Amino acid sequence: MATLERDPALAAADPEIARLIHEEIIRERDTIRLIPSENYASRAVLEACGSVLSNKYSEGYPRKRYYEGQEVIDQVEELARQRVQALFGAEHVNVQPYSGSPANLAVYLAFCKPGDTIMGLGLPSGGHLTHGHAVSISGMFFKSVPYGVRREDQRIDMDEVRALAREHRPRLLWAGTTAYPRQLDWAAFRSIADEVGAILAADIAHISGLVVGGAHPSPVPFADVVSSTTHKTFRGPRGGMILCKKEHASAIDRAVFPGLQGGPHNQATAGIAVAAREASTDAFKQYAHQVVSNAKVLADALSARGFRLVTGGTDNHLILFDVTDKGTTGKLAAQAMARAGLVGNYNSIPFDPRKPFDPSGVRIGTPAITSRGMGHAEMHRIAAWIDEVVAAPGDEARGARIAAEIAELCKGFPAPGILL
Ligand SMILES: *Cc1c(COP(=O)(O)O)cnc(C)c1O
8 A cells, every 4th residue: 555755643653664655765766767667656655555445445346345345446347437438448347356367367257267378479479477377377377379470570580479379269369569669460360369269358457558548459349358457558556447348248357256256445446537537637648658759769778779679669668678689698787777876677688598586687667757757858867877787787886876877867857756
């Protein structure tokens, strides 16, 4: 639960946690947040999440609950559902999943039996753990047939997807990514799913804000079911949601509750309602387009400085670059960047010769810095800083100097939700 830094109750009751939250506020304020799955929720969203709604049990769905006292909660959940439904033009919405991974588990529970064949983009190609990776329950309980990207251009090979689908006839076909800088061809996935009789599940955890803002094509007309987080480009609280066709509404609802979860996190549901209202504005549309435009400028600037970008660039909010030619590793580069105030993450690149715990790539993105109002001029400065750091990851004096420059820049771009 979020805590408001001006509320004195926590500082009095638990000075240790209050101090740690304060330190995190300063860290989030004074560094450049480049992890593409992170963002800044607004003050309004944080306030909803820090409310008494967290106290209430409400197993079930509006007007079909197991405990009394739901007259307020029912309205909160209905508002969240209706707003999300309107934003995406979806036939049915469930806002109860605790996060993106539980949302995906609910999709499995709704459509699959243990041992069924499922297909998704492999983790090394930019897919998510929950799409059938071996260490995830999705790879343990189902027969996972991953597809990949082409070696030449690192793009998803739709011919391979089609050939594998014809051969293995999956029950469920995932289209969704976690480290892939290009748009997905929803219509092509739909036609493959139709050809083999698979359920098409689009996972837009990373890009739901871009979809709402019109900066990425929507899978809603194509997919049977669409899952998402609510805390990435959507800029809501940490949570999950599932959109689906009417015919799957009861299967999805039953999978989330009672299939998988107990009482929903009502404070998060309220936060989702607030975020959905914010996402319905013209300002949010501009935000979504600026995220992509910033990413393209940052990608071009890095390219011009000799960084090899996976797929050569970006069409969304995310950039994956290979630091091998720069003479370092993804982990060393990401750690040095973080010390300098440029917080991204080390990441495998397609066909990475290195191990996942110290891979060749670094993954960055523009959702959070765009929420702070940064634009093209700042993208050029960030590219220059990344270049300086990666050229000498061990140079601590250089890192400290850049960290100070970044803290100075951040003063001009207040982060949503942070008052200090
Ligand atoms: C982030 C992400 C998830 C999981 O979300 P959590 O909230 O971390 O559980 C699922 N799918 C994709 C594609 C993601 O990027």
